[in-house]
Amino acid sequence: MCGVHLGADEGMSAPVDTGRLERLLAAGPGVVWEADVERRRLVYVSDGAHELLGCPPESLVADMGSVLELVHPDDRPAITEAVERAARGAPERVRFRVLSDEGGVRWLQSSIRSVAAGRIGGLVYDVSDEIRAELHLTVQRALTQAIGGAASLEDAARAALSELCRAFNWDVGGLWLEDEPGGPIRFVAGHASPMVDAGA
Numbered sequence: 001m002c003g004v005h006l007g008a009d010e011g012m013s014a015p016v017d018t019g020r021l022e023r024l025l026a027a028g029p030g031v032v033w034e035a036d037v038e039r040r041r042l043v044y045v046s047d048g049a050h051e052l053l054g055c056p057p058e059s060l061v062a063d064m065g066s067v068l069e070l071v072h073p074d075d076r077p078a079i080t081e082a083v084e085r086a087a088r089g090a091p092e093r094v095r096f097r098v099l100s101d102e103g104g105v106r107w108l109q110s111s112i113r114s115v116a117a118g119r120i121g122g123l124v125y126d127v128s129d130e131i132r133a134e135l136h137l138t139v140q141r142a143l144t145q146a147i148g149g150a151a152s153l154e155d156a157a158r159a160a161l162s163e164l165c166r167a168f169n170w171d172v173g174g175l176w177l178e179d180e181p182g183g184p185i186r187f188v189a190g191h192a193s194p195m196v197d198a199g200a
Contacts, residue, residue: 030125031057033110037087038118040064052108052126054100072097072105079110086112086120095127107131139167157189165191 031048035041041064045057053060053070060067068076075096082094091113097105107130111122146159161173174190 030123032121032123034115034119034121035083036118037083037120042067043119044121052124053098070098072099082110082112083120086114086122089114095131135167139163142167154189158191161189161191165193 031052032044032046033042034044036043042061045060047057049055049057049060055066055070068079071079078094079096082092086092091111093109093111095107095109097107099105106126107128108124109127110124112120113122115121142163143160146163147156150156150159157175161175164170165173171193172191175188176185177188178185
């Protein structure tokens, strides 16, 4: 069973209404969690995991590996570093992506801090809308600058594709235009990241 454990060993002398705590946690946004640093395992995950992560909290408590599997591979080192710093007493905040079963990506943010000897905990919540708004503004500014400094349509297209691919982590982008309605489509510009062999 996944639930709140607050006992005398953690400085609690009065009985705790765990059911009430669970209801309060369920009413708030995000997921509250606690982990045992030494054993490298979660000891508590609130019921918000169902909605935020698409899995029951019990599964995350039972298998720490399943937690990391949800996180985008590129973001796992940042989480590990933040956890290590928090375990040493420095409050942390980290943003990361989680992957859904449908192949989508959701941006989350977690606070991480020491909550007891050998224990860290925090709150994870969705920041996807905030990330999208920031990305929209960043791309808008970059496109305005790129297109404004272009000498031709082709130059503007190449600059715009480069900015879009960088912003959305696309490896390849291309632009085809129709010179007149119903006419042939012609290739205007393309972009490939340095890691891609565009001729392959």
